[in-house]
Amino acid sequence: MTAIDLTMVKWAQAQFALTAMYHWLFVPLTLGLSFIVAFMETIYVRTGDERWRAITKFWMTLFGINFAIGIATGIILEFEFGTNWSKYSWMVGDIFGAPLAIEGIVAFFLEATFFAVMFFGWDRVSKGFHLFSTWMVAVGSNLSALWILVANSWMQYPVGMNFNPDSARFEMQNFWEILSSPVVIAKFTHTTVSSFIVASLFVITVASWYLLKGRHVEMAKKSVIIASVFGLLSTGMTALTGDQSAVVNAETQPMKLASYEGLYKGTTNAGIVAIGLLNHDKEPGDNSDPFRFEIKIPGLLSLLAKHDTNAFIPGIEDLLWGNEEQNIMGVDAKMKRGQQAITDLAGYKEAVKNGSSDEAELYLTRFEVNQDYLGYGYLTKPEDVVPPVETTFYSFHIMVILAGFFLLVFLAFLYYSMKDNLEQKKLVLRAGLVSFFLAMIASQAGWIVAEVGRQPWIIQDMMPIHVGASNISAGSVQTTFFMFAITFTLLLLAEITIMVKQIKKGPRGE
Amino acid sequence: MIGSLDLTVLQQIWWLLVSVVGALFLFLTFVQGGQSLLWQVAKNDTEKALVINSLGRKWELTFTTLVLFGGALFAAFPKFYATSFGGAYWVWILILFTFIVQAVSYEYRKKPGNFFGAKTYEVFLLINGSVGILLIGAAVGTFFTGSNFILNDYNQVTWTSPLRGLEAAFSVFNLSLGLFLVFNARVLGAMYLINNIDFIGMPEFERRMRRACFINLLCALPFLLYVLVSLLIMKGYGVDENGVISLVAYKYLQNLLAMPYTLGLLLAGLVLVVWGVVLTGLKTGTRGIWFGGLGTVFVGLAVFFLAGYGNTAFYPSKVDLQSSLTIYNASSTHYTLTAMTYVAMVIPFVLAYIAYVWKLMDSKKLDINDISDEKAY
Numbered sequence: 001m002t003a004i005d006l007t008m009v010k011w012a013q014a015q016f017a018l019t020a021m022y023h024w025l026f027v028p029l030t031l032g033l034s035f036i037v038a039f040m041e042t043i044y045v046r047t048g049d050e051r052w053r054a055i056t057k058f059w060m061t062l063f064g065i066n067f068a069i070g071i072a073t074g075i076i077l078e079f080e081f082g083t084n085w086s087k088y089s090w091m092v093g094d095i096f097g098a099p100l101a102i103e104g105i106v107a108f109f110l111e112a113t114f115f116a117v118m119f120f121g122w123d124r125v126s127k128g129f130h131l132f133s134t135w136m137v138a139v140g141s142n143l144s145a146l147w148i149l150v151a152n153s154w155m156q157y158p159v160g161m162n163f164n165p166d167s168a169r170f171e172m173q174n175f176w177e178i179l180s181s182p183v184v185i186a187k188f189t190h191t192t193v194s195s196f197i198v199a200s201l202f203v204i205t206v207a208s209w210y211l212l213k214g215r216h217v218e219m220a221k222k223s224v225i226i227a228s229v230f231g232l233l234s235t236g237m238t239a240l241t242g243d244q245s246a247v248v249n250a251e252t253q254p255m256k257l258a259s260y261e262g263l264y265k266g267t268t269n270a271g272i273v274a275i276g277l278l279n280h281d282k283e284p285g286d287n288s289d290p291f292r293f294e295i296k297i298p299g300l301l302s303l304l305a306k307h308d309t310n311a312f313i314p315g316i317e318d319l320l321w322g323n324e325e326q327n328i329m330g331v332d333a334k335m336k337r338g339q340q341a342i343t344d345l346a347g348y349k350e351a352v353k354n355g356s357s358d359e360a361e362l363y364l365t366r367f368e369v370n371q372d373y374l375g376y377g378y379l380t381k382p383e384d385v386v387p388p389v390e391t392t393f394y395s396f397h398i399m400v401i402l403a404g405f406f407l408l409v410f411l412a413f414l415y416y417s418m419k420d421n422l423e424q425k426k427l428v429l430r431a432g433l434v435s436f437f438l439a440m441i442a443s444q445a446g447w448i449v450a451e452v453g454r455q456p457w458i459i460q461d462m463m464p465i466h467v468g469a470s471n472i473s474a475g476s477v478q479t480t481f482f483m484f485a486i487t488f489t490l491l492l493l494a495e496i497t498i499m500v501k502q503i504k505k506g507p508r509g510e
Numbered sequence: 511m512i513g514s515l516d517l518t519v520l521q522q523i524w525w526l527l528v529s530v531v532g533a534l535f536l537f538l539t540f541v542q543g544g545q546s547l548l549w550q551v552a553k554n555d556t557e558k559a560l561v562i563n564s565l566g567r568k569w570e571l572t573f574t575t576l577v578l579f580g581g582a583l584f585a586a587f588p589k590f591y592a593t594s595f596g597g598a599y600w601v602w603i604l605i606l607f608t609f610i611v612q613a614v615s616y617e618y619r620k621k622p623g624n625f626f627g628a629k630t631y632e633v634f635l636l637i638n639g640s641v642g643i644l645l646i647g648a649a650v651g652t653f654f655t656g657s658n659f660i661l662n663d664y665n666q667v668t669w670t671s672p673l674r675g676l677e678a679a680f681s682v683f684n685l686s687l688g689l690f691l692v693f694n695a696r697v698l699g700a701m702y703l704i705n706n707i708d709f710i711g712m713p714e715f716e717r718r719m720r721r722a723c724f725i726n727l728l729c730a731l732p733f734l735l736y737v738l739v740s741l742l743i744m745k746g747y748g749v750d751e752n753g754v755i756s757l758v759a760y761k762y763l764q765n766l767l768a769m770p771y772t773l774g775l776l777l778a779g780l781v782l783v784v785w786g787v788v789l790t791g792l793k794t795g796t797r798g799i800w801f802g803g804l805g806t807v808f809v810g811l812a813v814f815f816l817a818g819y820g821n822t823a824f825y826p827s828k829v830d831l832q833s834s835l836t837i838y839n840a841s842s843t844h845y846t847l848t849a850m851t852y853v854a855m856v857i858p859f860v861l862a863y864i865a866y867v868w869k870l871m872d873s874k875k876l877d878i879n880d881i882s883d884e885k886a887y
Contacts, residue, residue: 057884057885060885061884061885064617064885065617065618065621067617068613068614068616068617068618069613069614071570071573071613072610072611072612072613072614073610075573075576075577075606075609075610075613076606076610078577078580078581079580079595079602079606081584081591081595082580082584082591082592082594082595082596082602083595083596083599083602083603084596085596086592086593086595086596086597086666086667087592087596087664087666089584089588089591089592089595089596090588090589090591090592090593090665090666092588093584093585093588093589093591093592093842094588094842094843094845094846095846096584097581097583097584097585097586097588097591097842097846098585098842098846098849098850098853100580100581100584100585101578101581101582101584101585101586101850101853102581102585102850102853103581104574104577104578104581104582105578105853105854105856105857105860106853106856106860108574108577108578109571109574109578109860109864111570111574112570112571112573112574113571113863113864113867114867115570116567116568116570116867116871117867117870117871119885120563120567120871120880120883120885121870121871122883122885123883124870124871124873124874125870125871129870133867164843167665168664168665171843171845171846172842172843172845172846172849173845175845175849349663353663470596470599470667471596471666471667471668471669472596472599472669472674476599476600476674480603483603483607487607487610487611490625490626491614493625494614494618494623494624494625494626495614495618497623497624497625498618498621498622498623498624498625500623501621501622501623502621502622505622508884
């Protein structure tokens with residue numbers, strides 16, 4: 001193995017966080033707005049009402065502005081695995097490359113082809129084909145989310161694979177297992193339906209602004225109905241899939257669950273902290289209270305995560321130091337086994353090189369005993385497996401609390417739309433005005449929970465982050481970090497000013 | 511069915527698929543060619559708008575094809591993906607950068623409040639159409655001239671040039687291939703625009719476009735000639751039955767002779783491109799793009815076949831021959847290639863709907879009305 005430059009690893013991580021988070025500013029809107037536009041156009045085609053055509057075109061313009069920067073920020077992610085994480089790419093390319101390629105074949109072309117029809121085909125193709133194209137853009141966008149999330153889910157829960165000691169790589173054994181893992185299902189559904197909330201709130205924010213200003217009132221009210229129904233349904237689904245995610249986390253990434261719940265000591269009948277302020281100085285094992293302040297609902301965590309209030313939920317300390325009673329092995333022991341696996345793997349490769357097959361066989365047998373702990377062998381101390389608890393905990397709680405707020409927003413907007421007096425409800429409209437920005441925070445927070453909460457692993461339990469990085473100078477990664485940071489920020493500024501101008505301009509043909 | 515195929519057959523199938531995607535990308539660089547022609551052929555805002563809107567209906571296809579090229583290489587030849595992207599860092603980063611700025615340019619160029627002004631976005635398009643394609647050409651050139659890397663026992667790459675891939679642009683061969691692709695893209699761009707835009711009432715605009723097609727072919731020719739002659743006489747990186755790599759004199763000439771279909775593709779491709787230029791640049795035809803496009807696909811296929819087939823290392827290392835990548839030592843496993851081959855069966859369907867939509871959308875040429883539409887770029 002080549003020496004690892006940890007400064008480079010930090011910058012590569014920062015760069016991935018930067019590019020992924022920038023990309024994620026635009027993706028949820030694409031995923032949800034594509035459907036909202038499709039709903040609107042469907043109403044236009046079914047009713048023949050020209051007002052719905054104008055509404056569709058207005059939101060479509062905003063969709064296009066957002067879509068372009070989504071593509072710009074997305075391409076780098078496809079290649080960043082290679083540029084910054086080449087050891088990872090080589091070791092898992094067999095498994096990880098496949099969904100990326102499939103994403104291109106089945107999803108990106110749908111988007112790219114039908115996007116042109118959706119925007120420029122109004123007078124070139126039939127009404128029906130145009131509507132079909134709009135739906136295909138929605139389907140294509142969401143399919144692309146599926147495949148990239150298959151890739152991401154595999155890193156969180158590596159199934160359907162085997163480690164090949166000869167090539168020192170992870171190889172695909174079962175494509176279906178990778179595709180249908182519980183993490184994929186939970187992640188795909190939770191990510192897409194929560195993105196529908198973001199897009200619905202975008203519509204509500206823009207419509208609220210119009211209603212507060214008394215402009216384009218009819219268009220705004222019509223749009224609100226679509227957005228609040230879609231948003232309400234999506235909020236319900238987000239709650240269900242969120243619970244499913246917690247169940248899956250309890251099974252596959254208990255450390256992440258313990259971390260975002262701030263649970264240090266495992267227990268049966270574990271409660272959920274609804275609101276809490278963490279003790280900043282808390283270290284695992286120091287017996288201090290993890291919270292300075294907390295409001296706890298007893299039993300709920302066991303109930304939600306294991307569907308049984310008596311179920312034991314391991315805490316950070318149980319997972320770190322082990323818990324014999326619950327049959328949990330400590331990280332120290334896992335590290336020893338992992339180190340043994342690394343030594344035996346090196347011995348095996350050396351023996352194969354020297355042509356001593358008996359010796360190779362011996363090393364291999366020993367390696368296989370410990371290979372499930374391979375990743376732990378690269379850790380320097382047991383505490384490495386604890387993710388940043390505060391970041392994960394607060395991100396999770398911000399996300400959940402905001403989701404509750406969104407539910408109220410959708411209910412209020414739907415209720416007053418039904419009563420047809422929404423434009424008089426200034427407080428509700430003001431809440432609507434800020435809701436999209438809060439939705440962006442909630443959506444980003446969700447990814448922070450998912451990604452920061454699984455540190456230090458690039459592949460859960462199999463490979464820590466630093467093992468997957470490229471052999472490149474920290475300076476190069478630092479330079480590209482700032483290159484992307486500056487470029488994306490400038491493009492974002494352009495996107496925002498264009499978006500604001502278009503919104504001020506409003507729909508045509510009213 | 512596919513699972514019973516030999517690993518070598520699957521590796522060859524996947525090199526074929528990667529070559530097809532790569533060759534289609536080269537055809538679709540008519541978008542980049544059109545971008546770099548913008549200032550040369552369009553002299554006023556209307557003409558510019560026509561060019562931008564015409565290309566704007568296709569740019570995502572080119573972009574997506576490039577992304578798929580990367581994705582397919584990752585899935586099928588992960589050692590290449592890891593070695594090249596992680597090694598030739600800067601050349602890839604700069605290529606990607608030109609595509610990042612391209613992606614917003616069509617949508618934002620004419621939108622009010624676009625922060626930088628239309629000209630900046632036009633410069634972005636120019637950079638993508640020139641530097642982007644030049645560097646892609648230089649990167650593909652290293653398939654023949656080799657790169658500076660060493661792989662260790664764990665196949666982890668160490669790049670021995672401090673320029674991290676940019677050194678590719680300092681080889682005359684790579685540079686020539688890059689410049690050929692830039693000019694070829696411009697030839698294709700002019701052909702596409704002639705095919706796509708309604709020039710009624712704008713004879714001068716049409717004349718400039720047709721002239722550009724012809725002139726750019728003339729510009730492309732010396733670089734093409736240099737690349738072709740070099741290919742015929744240069745040493746290549748051959749691999750023997752034990753997987754040992756060595757420098758072989760006249761390797762690519764040998765490949766051409768041993769794989770006559772490659773020679774056929776190359777020659778037919780060149781003739782088709784020239785015929786496309788004759789139709790567009792010297793006559794008054796509008797269908798040159800189909801000949802030029804098909805010709806480019808053929809030439810592209812020939813280039814990729816020469817690099818990957820015939821016991822040749824497609825990503826050779828100059829500094830450590832045995833680190834060189836072949837389609838056999840760089841590929842995914844039998845299982846992955848099998849699964850991916852099943853997935854690839856949808857490719858004809860994808861091509862079919864792209865072709866259908868293309869025909870549907872372009873049956874009526876782009877005219878002044880289209881660029882005054884509220885949705886226009």
